[in-house]
Amino acid sequence: MIGRLSGTLLEKHPPHVVLDAHGVGYELDVPMSTFYVLPELNARVVLFTHLVVREDAQLLYGFATRAERDLFRELIKISGIGAKIALAILSGLSSDELALAIAGEDVARLSKVPGIGKKTAERLVLELKGRLGGLPNMPPDLAPLRPVDAPPGAGSDILHALLALGYNEREAAAAVKALPARTEVSDGIRLALKRLARV
Structure with missing residues (x-):
């Protein structure tokens, strides 16, 4: 099991990254957080890292x-929740x-995540209630978003990230179109996800 990688960040194409560790390039999928x-x-x-070995692939997260x-490991233990979801x-x-949605049994909020229907959201609440308190605190959100000059292709990278997360082309394109001009990739993804969560 590969539990941790330390190296040089070679590529960032959300949600995929390539990390060079001692001359070996590892491809990983990462959440937007x-x-x-x-x-x-x-x-x-x-x-x-978390390694998933299947008959047709070895996937590293x-x-x-x-x-x-x-x-992530708690989530994939739940029936119907795979690594992508x-x-x-x-x-x-x-x-x-997530903890607030689980504690408040907010099925509607959970159902806004792509790939999560009402039944799966209810299962999330049922199986995770009372279990998230034992996990260490996650780091707080980063500083407020700041508009900067976007690198070429930022809109395309944001669109690709949203599609990879399970949003359909219409939803993803609409969210990208609504972004302010000159938004960099990471900030654009964050804004788009917030917009899609309100839809």
Whole structure:
């Protein structure tokens, strides 16, 4: 089991990253909560990881904190919640928002995450209620969003990230179109997810 990787960040194409560790390039999928806190390319980074081995693939998932990985592992234990949906949950809700939704049995809020229907949201509440309190606190949200000059292709990267998280093309395109001009990728994804959560 690969539990942790330390190396150089080579690529960032949300939600995928490539991390070079001692000459080996590891491809990982990360939730947006981790993507937001990644350093610039070619910087050193440490990610906690979870490896999934299937007949047709070996998939590696990366997380900024051990607590985030622990929450991911709690989610994938639930029937009907695979790794892709667990990443979508961690991308669409902060740990505090998820805990509040579970404690308040807010099925409607949970159902706004792509891939989560009413029955799955009810199962989340049933199986996670009382279990999230034992997980270490996740880091708070980052500083307020700041508009900056966007790199070329930022809109395309944001759209790709939303599609990878399970939103359909119409929803993703509408969310990207509503973003302010010159929004960088990580801030754009965050704003788009907040907009989609209100729809």
